[in-house]
Amino acid sequence: MGFFDLFRKRGSETAAQQAKDRLQIIVARERASNGEHVKSYLPKLQQELLEVMAKYEKLDLDQVSVNLDRKGDAEVLEINIVLPPEAKPRRSVRTGVTPTFQT
Amino acid sequence: MAKVTVITSGKGGVGKTTTSAAIGAGLALRGHKTVVIDFDVGLRNLDVVMGCERRVVYDLVNVVRGEATVRQALIKDKRIEDLYILPASQTRDKDALTIEGIGRTLDELKHMGFEHIVCDSPAGIEKGAQAAMYFADEAVVVTNPEVSSVRDSDRIIGMIDAKTQRALQNQEPVKCHLLITRYSPKRAQIGEMLKVEDVLELLGIPLLGVVPESPAVLTASNTGTPLVLLENTDAATAYLDVVKRFLGEQQPHRFIEAKKSGFFARLFGSDLATVG
Numbered sequence: 001m002g003f004f005d006l007f008r009k010r011g012s013e014t015a016a017q018q019a020k021d022r023l024q025i026i027v028a029r030e031r032a033s034n035g036e037h038v039k040s041y042l043p044k045l046q047q048e049l050l051e052v053m054a055k056y057e058k059l060d061l062d063q064v065s066v067n068l069d070r071k072g073d074a075e076v077l078e079i080n081i082v083l084p085p086e087a088k089p090r091r092s093v094r095t096g097v098t099p100t101f102q103t
Numbered sequence: 104m105a106k107v108t109v110i111t112s113g114k115g116g117v118g119k120t121t122t123s124a125a126i127g128a129g130l131a132l133r134g135h136k137t138v139v140i141d142f143d144v145g146l147r148n149l150d151v152v153m154g155c156e157r158r159v160v161y162d163l164v165n166v167v168r169g170e171a172t173v174r175q176a177l178i179k180d181k182r183i184e185d186l187y188i189l190p191a192s193q194t195r196d197k198d199a200l201t202i203e204g205i206g207r208t209l210d211e212l213k214h215m216g217f218e219h220i221v222c223d224s225p226a227g228i229e230k231g232a233q234a235a236m237y238f239a240d241e242a243v244v245v246t247n248p249e250v251s252s253v254r255d256s257d258r259i260i261g262m263i264d265a266k267t268q269r270a271l272q273n274q275e276p277v278k279c280h281l282l283i284t285r286y287s288p289k290r291a292q293i294g295e296m297l298k299v300e301d302v303l304e305l306l307g308i309p310l311l312g313v314v315p316e317s318p319a320v321l322t323a324s325n326t327g328t329p330l331v332l333l334e335n336t337d338a339a340t341a342y343l344d345v346v347k348r349f350l351g352e353q354q355p356h357r358f359i360e361a362k363k364s365g366f367f368a369r370l371f372g373s374d375l376a377t378v379g
Contacts, residue, residue: 016296027257
């Protein structure tokens with residue numbers, strides 16, 4: 001620790017700590033999607049949501065995304081459904097549903 | 104028994120070729136007959152790093168496709184006895200390699216008495232990288248202490264566990280080693296860089312060594328000299344240690360902790376360039 005280090009921001013995490021935190025999430029998620037210990041219903045959930053939505057709106061496969069994130073102890077399931085602009089021209093295109101549940 | 108070792112990483116530019124050349128040269132210096140094979144078809148670089156680019160006549164693709172014999176394609180290093188290079192093709196693409204052809208080539212090298220076959224993998228996770236790892240007994244995963252490299256290494260470890268011959272035939276799994284390159288203990292200490300222990304915790308494979316960021320690496324490739332011959336440089340020392348551990352010898356890790364600096368260095372920060 002040098003003299004000039006004293007003027008660095010205190011209380012905020014170091015860049016290395018942020019890198020580690022981000023990597024823990026990235027790595028866990030990719031291991032899951034590659035078939036290890038899993039929230040294995042996510043792809044199926046995505047497919048079924050798409051089917052339900054398709055009854056009401058014209059959608060294509062890229063328009064529904066399902067993500068699982070970790071914030072502290074909670075996992076956040078984030079579902080984004082983008083509605084096609086031609087169906088409802090003036091409407092904002094994002095419907096975010098973000099139920100939060102403890103695991 | 105010949106041992107096939109793949110040097111891999113997923114991400115490009117982290118030091119696979121440097122590591123392949125250094126480990127290959129280090130093994131040969133220890134008296135083991137060693138060949139380093141460049142699998143990066145289309146973007147060969149091992150030849151320039153090892154300073155034999157003007158001696159390439161036939162290449163791996165020629166051998167795999169039966170257009171040349173292994174003996175014709177092998178290049179013997181002029182400085183280190185027992186060190187050979189099998190260069191990649193510069194003009195073909197990675198589809199020119201077949202698993203059967205690679206298997207035949209490796210068998211022939213084993214029959215020629217090579218003890219270590221070091222496979223320098225191309226970047227990526229596609230066909231070329233899979234071809235390089237397919238017959239591996241051991242793998243050295245080269246990782247920089249940086250998010251994209253760690254992420255890609257995790258992917259590659261997953262592939263080694265799933266897509267190699269050992270995995271597909273339910274044999275004893277490929278033995279994975281982690282090699283952290285371009286490490287700066289100083290920057291890790293002040294929280295600017297992931298620490299060795301962080302990377303180890305994330306990737307969960309045993310540490311083979313830590314190679315510090317070093318000007319010697321560029322000097323070696325500039326001059327086409329095997330890095331391990333640049334005596335008294337930190338990177339050469341680190342790679343010679345790596346070779347010892349790879350051969351199963353005890354060798355404590357170095358280059359993980361920052362050097363203790365003097366009073367003035369401590370007062371003003373040991374690396375002024377990074378302050379701010």
